[in-house]
Amino acid sequence: MATIEQYGDYKTSWCPGCGNFPILRAVKEALVGLDLEPHQVLFVSGIGQAAKAPHYLNANVFNGLHGRSLPVATGAKLANPNLVVIVESGDGCMYGEGGNHFLAAIRRNVDLTVLVHNNQVYGLTKGQASPTSDRGFVTKAQPDGVYSLPFNPLAVAVALQAGFVARAFAGMVEHLVEMIQAGIKHKGFSLIDILQPCVSFNHVNTYEWYRQRCKPLPDDYDPTDWQRAMASSLKWGDEIPIGIIYKNNRPSFEENFPMLKEGSLIGREVNRATLRTILEHYS
Amino acid sequence: MEYPSLNILIGGEAGQGLQTMGEAFTRALVRSGYRVHVMQTYESRVRGGHNVFAIRFGPEGVLAPRETVDLLLALNQETLYIHEKELAKDAPAIADEEWRSPTGMNLVRVPYKKLAQDGFINTVAMAIGGAMLGLPLDTLAGALESVMGAGKAQKAEAGRRALERAYEWVKENGQRIEPPPKKEGLPRRIVLNGHEAVALGAISAGVRFCAFYPMSPSTSVAMTLIQWAKEMGIIVEQAEDEIAAINMAIGASYAGLPSIVPTSGGGFALMVEAVSLAAVSETPVVILIGQRPGPATGLATRTEQADLEFVLHAGHGEFPRAIYAPGSIEECFHLTRRAFEVAEASQGPVFILTDHFLADSYRDVIPFSVEGLSQVNPGEDPFSVESPYLRYKITESGVSPRLLPGASKELVVADSHEHTERGHITEDLELRPKMVEKRLRKMGIIKDRVVPPEYEGPEDPDVLLVGWGSTKGAIMEASRLLGAKGIKASSLHFSQVWPLCEEQFLNKLQGAKRAVCVEGNATGQLARLIRRETGFSFDERVSRYDGLPITPEYILRRL
Numbered sequence: 001m002a003t004i005e006q007y008g009d010y011k012t013s014w015c016p017g018c019g020n021f022p023i024l025r026a027v028k029e030a031l032v033g034l035d036l037e038p039h040q041v042l043f044v045s046g047i048g049q050a051a052k053a054p055h056y057l058n059a060n061v062f063n064g065l066h067g068r069s070l071p072v073a074t075g076a077k078l079a080n081p082n083l084v085v086i087v088e089s090g091d092g093c094m095y096g097e098g099g100n101h102f103l104a105a106i107r108r109n110v111d112l113t114v115l116v117h118n119n120q121v122y123g124l125t126k127g128q129a130s131p132t133s134d135r136g137f138v139t140k141a142q143p144d145g146v147y148s149l150p151f152n153p154l155a156v157a158v159a160l161q162a163g164f165v166a167r168a169f170a171g172m173v174e175h176l177v178e179m180i181q182a183g184i185k186h187k188g189f190s191l192i193d194i195l196q197p198c199v200s201f202n203h204v205n206t207y208e209w210y211r212q213r214c215k216p217l218p219d220d221y222d223p224t225d226w227q228r229a230m231a232s233s234l235k236w237g238d239e240i241p242i243g244i245i246y247k248n249n250r251p252s253f254e255e256n257f258p259m260l261k262e263g264s265l266i267g268r269e270v271n272r273a274t275l276r277t278i279l280e281h282y283s
Numbered sequence: 284m285e286y287p288s289l290n291i292l293i294g295g296e297a298g299q300g301l302q303t304m305g306e307a308f309t310r311a312l313v314r315s316g317y318r319v320h321v322m323q324t325y326e327s328r329v330r331g332g333h334n335v336f337a338i339r340f341g342p343e344g345v346l347a348p349r350e351t352v353d354l355l356l357a358l359n360q361e362t363l364y365i366h367e368k369e370l371a372k373d374a375p376a377i378a379d380e381e382w383r384s385p386t387g388m389n390l391v392r393v394p395y396k397k398l399a400q401d402g403f404i405n406t407v408a409m410a411i412g413g414a415m416l417g418l419p420l421d422t423l424a425g426a427l428e429s430v431m432g433a434g435k436a437q438k439a440e441a442g443r444r445a446l447e448r449a450y451e452w453v454k455e456n457g458q459r460i461e462p463p464p465k466k467e468g469l470p471r472r473i474v475l476n477g478h479e480a481v482a483l484g485a486i487s488a489g490v491r492f493c494a495f496y497p498m499s500p501s502t503s504v505a506m507t508l509i510q511w512a513k514e515m516g517i518i519v520e521q522a523e524d525e526i527a528a529i530n531m532a533i534g535a536s537y538a539g540l541p542s543i544v545p546t547s548g549g550g551f552a553l554m555v556e557a558v559s560l561a562a563v564s565e566t567p568v569v570i571l572i573g574q575r576p577g578p579a580t581g582l583a584t585r586t587e588q589a590d591l592e593f594v595l596h597a598g599h600g601e602f603p604r605a606i607y608a609p610g611s612i613e614e615c616f617h618l619t620r621r622a623f624e625v626a627e628a629s630q631g632p633v634f635i636l637t638d639h640f641l642a643d644s645y646r647d648v649i650p651f652s653v654e655g656l657s658q659v660n661p662g663e664d665p666f667s668v669e670s671p672y673l674r675y676k677i678t679e680s681g682v683s684p685r686l687l688p689g690a691s692k693e694l695v696v697a698d699s700h701e702h703t704e705r706g707h708i709t710e711d712l713e714l715r716p717k718m719v720e721k722r723l724r725k726m727g728i729i730k731d732r733v734v735p736p737e738y739e740g741p742e743d744p745d746v747l748l749v750g751w752g753s754t755k756g757a758i759m760e761a762s763r764l765l766g767a768k769g770i771k772a773s774s775l776h777f778s779q780v781w782p783l784c785e786e787q788f789l790n791k792l793q794g795a796k797r798a799v800c801v802e803g804n805a806t807g808q809l810a811r812l813i814r815r816e817t818g819f820s821f822d823e824r825v826s827r828y829d830g831l832p833i834t835p836e837y838i839l840r841r842l
Contacts (some may be wrong), residue, residue: 039692044534047699055707060688061696062537063708064530065560071494071527075534075542076688078518079492083538083689104523259516265491266539266687267660272653274514275487279650282473283310283429 002037004028008058014049019170019196019207023117024053026173027088030180042083044073046098048124050090050117050196067097070105073112074253080264081254084184085111091118095131095151102153106162106189110253113183113190116153117170119198120205127201137204153193154233158226158246163188165233165246169214170196171207175242182244188252195240210240217243224248287463288341290349291412294366295358298330300405303430305336306474306645308409311418311426312340313474313647316465320345320756321476321645322832327499327583333365342466345646346756350836354415354460356408363388375458377411379404391415391458398452402445410449416462420450473650477641477753478545480612480648481571482507484619485543486515487651489658490569492535492542493519494528496550499583500639501573504545525553533557533566537697539661539687541623545571548590549579555597558632562602562722564697565675565683567626567633567661569619574638576830585830586639588752588803591812594634595781601719603726606634606781607734610755612646614778618734620656625732627659629725630682636780638803640832641753665691673704677717681724726782733779735787740766740773747795748838749821750802751777751809758801760835780809785817792819799842801825803833 007028014020031041043054047066054061060083064072069087077085087094094102094116105112120137122128128141132153136145157165164186168176176194183190195214197207221243223229229246254260291308295301302323309319317340326332337352339345352369355362355376363378367385370376378384380392393411395404406427413423424446428439475483482504485493495505509519518535522528525546532542546554551572561568572594576587594606605625607618619635626633665672668684672693676683683704688695696706701718703709737755740747740762748758758774765772775791777783792798792813800810800821805828810821825841827833 037692038694039689042538042688052708055696055698058694060694061698061706062534062564062688063696063698063700064533064564065556065699068526068530068557068560071522071530072534072537074520074527075492075494075531075536076538077534078520078531079535079538079540080687080689100523101527104527257518258513259518264539265516265518266662266690268491268516270487270489270653270658271515272656275483275653276650278486278511278514279473279483279653281429282475282479283314283471283650 002032002035004032006038006058007031010056012056013052015200017199018049019119019198020050020053020117022170022173023115023176023194023196024056026176026180027053027115028057030177030184033177034181034184036084040084042076042085044069044076044085044087046089046093048090048093050088051093053088067093068101069093070098070101074105074108074110077110077112078254080266081260082264085113086184087112087114089116090123091116091120091130091132092122095153103160106157106160108253109163109188109250111187113180114192115180116191116193117196118193119196119202121198121202123198123201152233152236153191154245155230157191158229158233161226161248161250162191162246163248163250164190164244165229166192166244167242168192168194169210169242170194171211172214172242175216179244186247188250213238213240214242215239217241286341286343288339288345288349289353289463290337290339290351291354291356292352292366292369293336293356293358294362295334295405296331297325297328297334299358300403301334301336301358304405304409305338307423307427307430308413309338309645310429310474311413311423312338313472314422314426315418316469317341317463318344319474319645319647320348322348322640323643324831325584333361341463346760348832348834350834354412356412358405358408375415375460377408393452398448399445400448402441406442406445407449410446411453414450414453415457415460417459420446470649472647474645474647475612476643476645477609477612477615477637478503478573479507480615481619481635481637483651484616485569485623486511486517487653487656487658488620488623489541489660490543490623491517491540492532493517493545494522494531495545496522496525496528498547498550500575500642501545501547501550501571503642504571525550526557529554529557529568529570532568533561533564536566536568536661537564537688541567541627541659541661543569543571545573547573547575548577548593551594551597558598559600560699561632562598563600563699565630565722566697567630569622569626569633569635571635571637573642574636576828582830584639586803586832587828587830588638588754589805589808589828591636591780591808594636595812602631602722603629603729604632604634604781605629605729606636606779608636608752608778608780609641610752610776610778612648615641616651618778621732621734623659625729627661629728630685631725636752638753661685662687662690665693668693671705674706675702675704675718677704677721680728681721682728730782730784733782733784733787736775736777738773738775738791741771743794744771744773745796746770746772746842747791747798748772748774749792749798749800750774751780754801754803754833757833757835757838761838764835764839777809780812783813783816789817789819797822799823799825801833801838803827
């Protein structure tokens, strides 16, 4: 049985009150709840305050470059499909620097669980606008307010028929644990966009601001209804729906590779007899 | 010429099946017992333009392309005018009977369309050439079939009939060309181009993962891997961009699959941050750069050797690397194998520099004996390491034991930040220099395995031609040609351009009266690197940067 102690308890470099703390706790609880042990799990992250999260628990970790967590995770999952691969990064890393990989990963539908700590601001670089900052959001870098429209990750993911699309809020840990577990259990690409206050640089989208707006989807909500999901993904403002917005049963990317039918390719011997025959094709 | 050879040039426009025909002709010549060397040049377009497939063949190993043409196979009228000046005296040019032609050419006027009927004029032109050289019809037909592959029976049948009509026509109307002599008892050979040999070398070394974004001339490496992916168990993924490609390869390698990323200069420019990532995370990855002329998009389908300094310095921060520059098909195969071994042994990025010319240059080789060849096996036995496992344990060699994630209860933590021995992010400034030094110590592993440059010719020569990568054959042949003229000449070829170990070559350079560095770039990048590393200055440089490969004649003209 996996225990919460196995995942350790480490000092972090986050600000007191940071939304990352409850997310870290939820991640550990979700894994323990699924009886996954640290060595069965691989965390891949990019750069940013959120991307440091895997350093603060026990697991396999690949902490790579800003924006590039998805390709690394894709390669690792194809190499070893037995690993539970969780991608953890922030809104800037995933939707800004990593935007093209986000689109391509959804199209591929690799069996990854993607946790995006979305605080609508850049924390590590001290308070610039992020791709999800609302229009008009004032920062030192955008003194007249953000001119661009925000990126809507859920709408994009639903439009691309991502395997699993959910939204959660760092202030509702029990619900967040549920979403992470559902995402891990889903075979295919799972996006969980986690709304998270930044106590240092975002004084608009605070705990209180989110708490007033985040409402779980109704019990009769059918996440397999794509059109309804599309409509739900666009809701933002006085009411922000949280929960599983959309899911489907597309085959996961790894299933396309016949060479993975007998499991991972790690450690296989080169078939020299076949290679000899191949060389003869060039005569 | 020092060794007997005959040079056939097939010219036409894109879309005329030049490549298929050239490859078939090449295989037919090898099946007939000749040694071959192919040079291709083409424009960056799918249809039209002017393309060339030149086959030089003879009884001995052919080293380099030759500029003088002994037989011209024209698939369009334009070819006759473009290559008029390259034709040797009285060399025949095969052309359609209706085309205009320059005056004074020895034309073999062929009714292409009449002979082709439901087949193709390229097949007819090839068959006329084959018949004039006395190649058996069956050999040519068999080679054509092997190139076109199974499942194209109808096409093959039409092709076969066109071949027969062409052979019949030559019998009635034809000139004969004296073919070069053959050498008896040559071992059976296969025909590979540079990038096929790279891909097959990678397969033999145990490559299991390739990610790429299409870019000339590197795509052919991925295409060859895709061709054999199912049989050999290789995952090949076309990534959304080059940044994704190399990061995927790093992810796959971290998890335990030997990985390769083929690209060209512009694509590699996008990958550079991840080169640094491979270095700091100590993840093996083999990066192939098929060079083409830059800057930026440059000349997409031409050749150049101008990315040596770029690849040498690519990546922020300081870390060891190895750069191979194969000069022959055999080297493409064996150095790719070595690249995988060294990437694994040194746990970092290793580079292979080819170029457009070498990528497309078909040559005959004895089929590689695959039985005795080793393969890389990433990851160590988890029971052989101390617990708790330290991914970046500081060791004397700089190499830390590498475990694979999920292979045991030990946790494998890799990080792009400066990190602790466990792999976790740190700002411990006393640890930092130790980590830097640990990574740099791995240069020792790379240096122990440096391939010495290959020297050919007399000691203390009057002229020493020095080159790297694809110009190997050209500098060797040029130095032999000088030798034939009574000049004491030698050649020195670097198939590994980094790191340089001066004890392997400096005395050769110093022993020459005139040391000439021959490079396919404008500024003399190897010459400058050698000066930087050894203090040795070349007396002279031969540069080419018009997009065409360096030929022996080119070198001799510029000396």
